[in-house]
Amino acid sequence: MRNLRDALQRAQQRGTAIGHFNIADSVQLKAVLAAAQELNVPVLVGVSEGEREFIGVRQIAALVRSLREELDFPIFLNADHTHSLPNAVAAAKAGFDAIVFDLSALPLEENVRQTKEAIEVLKSISPGILVEGEIGDIGTGSEIHDAPPDLSRGLTTPEEAKQFVESTRVDILAPAVGNMHGMLKSMIRGQTKKHLDIPRIAKIKSAARVPLTLHGGSGTDDEHFRSAIAAGINIIHINTELRVAWRRGLEEGLAKQPNEVVPYKILPFAVESVKQVVRSRLRLFNRVEGLQPASALSSQTLPGPAEL
């Protein structure tokens, strides 16, 4: 698995999905890498425009590249939800493996026109880069919502998916199939789960005939994840669950050592907390049997901060 394209092909053949985890700091990166190494499965690290601004575009590219080379491990980097061409170009120049060029808020014709133009520019900078396009409405922030977001722009149809892929030549498609960014409070408490439109995924897959990404995976029912992968999903994004685990681990590290000021003694709690979530999701996405999570923190019982 020398590159992301190979890893995607292999996932498609094996009926597994590549886990995509957003990060904004080295604590989260350490956790994602450690879980993937433990299970020996490929993994995608994602950075949104906000996350990139915090950690640095060229800096995160250098970090991930150095890990991949030094460890000879299939860890790849994605420029998640990139809304402008200059930001996409910066990521391509920095050496990202993939870019989500997200103009899904625009009318479809405009999304097609600008995505097509962007792909030409990005492939001229980095011929091997994979470009993902997005249609339909899956909301925006990977945060905790009080109420379900307004997803009035609707679910993706197979016809739209086919038209979009054929017109733009995107490498990967992100459809709206019942998924959404962020989690409701009831999902954090484990009382409700997201449900996906599995038949729609299967129809979009056979119409679009490209790898499909499921965004906003946090809080999705495990059985729906399995069915979605079988129906043609190849990449699954998890962000909010990691953010919740990060905060919870950090609070634990601080609470257990009230007088400690050494970051590398406090932050391992956050690393471990995030790692458990990543491991649990990677096991599911990669159909890793027989290995039980080391701790009780599974996707079924994801706890949130006390105030949630």
Ligand SMILES: [Zn+2]
């Ligand atoms: Zn997303």
